[in-house]
Amino acid sequence: MVTGLAVRSAFGTGAGALLPPALAGTPAFAPVTRFGTAAYRTNVAATMPGAPDLTDELVAAVGAACADATPAAGWAGVPLLLAAHADRRNRTVAAEVAARTGLGAVPRTYTAACVAGSTALADAAGQISRGELDRVVVAAGYLVDPDTFALFDAGRALARDNQARPFSAGRSGLLLGDGVAAVVLESAAAAAGRGAPVRARLAGWGRAGDAYHVCQPRPDGAGLARAIGSALQRAGVLPADVGYVNANGTGTPFSDAAETAALHTVFGPDASSVPVSSTKSVHGHALEASGLLEFALTVLALGAGRLPVNAGYLGPDPNCALAVVVEARAATPRYALSLNAAFGGANTALLVAAP
Amino acid sequence: MTAPAARRPTVPSGLRVLARAVWPATDGDALPPIAGFIVSSFNPLVAEVAERCLRERYAAPPAPPARAESTAVVLASVRGDTATATAVADALRAGRRVPPLLFFQSNPNAVLGHITARWGLAGPVVCTSPGGDALADGLAVARLLLADGDATEVLVIAAELADDSDRDGATALLVGPAGPGTAPDEPDEPR
Secondary structure (H helix, E strand, O other): OEEEEEEEEOOEEOHHHHHHHHHHOOOOOEEOOOOOOOOOOOOEEEOOOOOOOHHHHHHHHHHHHHHHOOOOOOOOOOOEEEEOOOOOOHHHHHHHHHHHHOOOOOOEEEOOHHHHHHHHHHHHHHHHHOOOOOEEEEEEEEOOOHHHHHHHHHOOOEOOOOOOOOOEOOOOOEOEEOEEEEEEEEOHHHHHHOOOOOOEEEEEEEEEEOOOOOOOOOOOOHHHHHHHHHHHHHHOOOHHHEEEEEOOOOOOHHHHHHHHHHHHHHHHHHHHOOEEEOOHHHHOEOHHHHHHHHHHHHHHHHHHOEEOOOOOOOOEOOOOOOEEOOOOEEOOOOEEEEEEEEHHHEEEEEEEEOO | OOOHHHOOOOOOOOEEEEEEEEEOOOOOOOOOOOOOOOOOOHHHHHHHHHHHHHHHHHOOOOOOHHHHOOEEEEEEOOOOOHHHHHHHHHHHHOOOOOOOHHHHHOOOHHHHHHHHHHHOOOOOEEEEEEOOOHHHHHHHHHHHHHHHOOOOEEEEEEEEOOOOOOOOEEEEEEEEEOOOOOOOOOOOOOO
8 A cells, every 4th residue: 555655856846746747748857957968969857956965855755755654653663665876875875864764774775777666666565465564665766967967868868859758759768857756655454554544556566577688678568568467467457457557658769669569468459548658758767766756656646537648749659559648638547557667678567556 | 895706695594596606716717798898897797697607507598488587687786886887977077978888887787688688587677785785685685576476586696896805706696486395505406
């Protein structure tokens, strides 16, 4: 059960700042002022004002998520899982976040690139489902930094036209965005025992690899399709029960096409009618935090009874034959998928059930 | 700091070691380069110890598809690829362009893509910065993956680049669930 969550992004702090623009498809991309970008092909990202500190942001998000998980619970000793970029300072950051939030020690920081946050959440859910833990807090953070920006520019991964356009004709790459999220996950018994309102249920999760390439996805999306299948099977849910997909959708030409292939494998002919959008089109690609931020936003959208709009869409691409959500619309799906894929052929699928 | 290769790990209950490898195995051990990876010895280190471990089990790539389909890979490293991070920072500080090849090798998943593609390992791919001992935490993550059912075997790699007081070191263990009557550290099939 998801009993608490917190999000921080270029739109500001909290669900109230992020959800409306996501539902309207209003992106936060603007020229980067945090560092110089004159040497690069792209000069925009979705960034918070100033120069936020990752440790401070994680502490704030964890505190807000715990506060959201009312009524008050005892947080001392509750395990905390983190997701962030692989960095020699991770152990120090983890220790400081644990100390300042009063939660338990952090066993590890997940660093598996764009599936780091979703992998941490899957591990937390598995431990809760097996009765090993009653409650886990998962937090993830990425803040746009000069090193990563330079690397993504060098790799020609950033959108040349300064606009993320997942699944659209004319898409040319991704755009980076600050993202920090924290989620409180509890067993149904623990949540009921303290009378906690449930925001949503993590009904299923799946992980699978491509065994294909260092940095490119399998063109047929087979690994991602197996991850989705695993999530659905774990939940005992049929593809036809899924009413929305928050896609990985980076806006990268071959990656979006591979994801489309995966969705066609899973949904068959229904792939052309299941609503799909990528919220990266509004908040940017938050890399190691993307899986958790997008999961949280999927939970918020289900709660609001509306679907996030895929911003930047110019028109259909024959390699992305999907029902892309391009206009604001109400919907009350029972189940939604939040998908992520990463370098090394790592794929994750999280199945969210409306409360 | 003790290099991961220098000690024999404690394997948690519920796991059985199917194959193992260390780097360096001898004082004169050398790391073969990997095409497309530059600057840092981190990725060759991870690839080589994984290669030795998988050859111990399967002799040559690819692994048998029935096993490989659900074999996960976990890479645990406390400090990570400090050499690549330093190379990027140095380039920016000097006003030079960052070499494009550093784009993908700047995250630890990339070398796992090299290993999984070569051996056909199609289970989950996980990378961590552990709060404690890297190999112990890698094995803890392996236990979670096996218990969760998304993997039936897990290649666990713990790797650290040298700091001021040691040399590069890595350990790889291929583990599966312990069967009835099986000792935790007992290979189950001929290699």
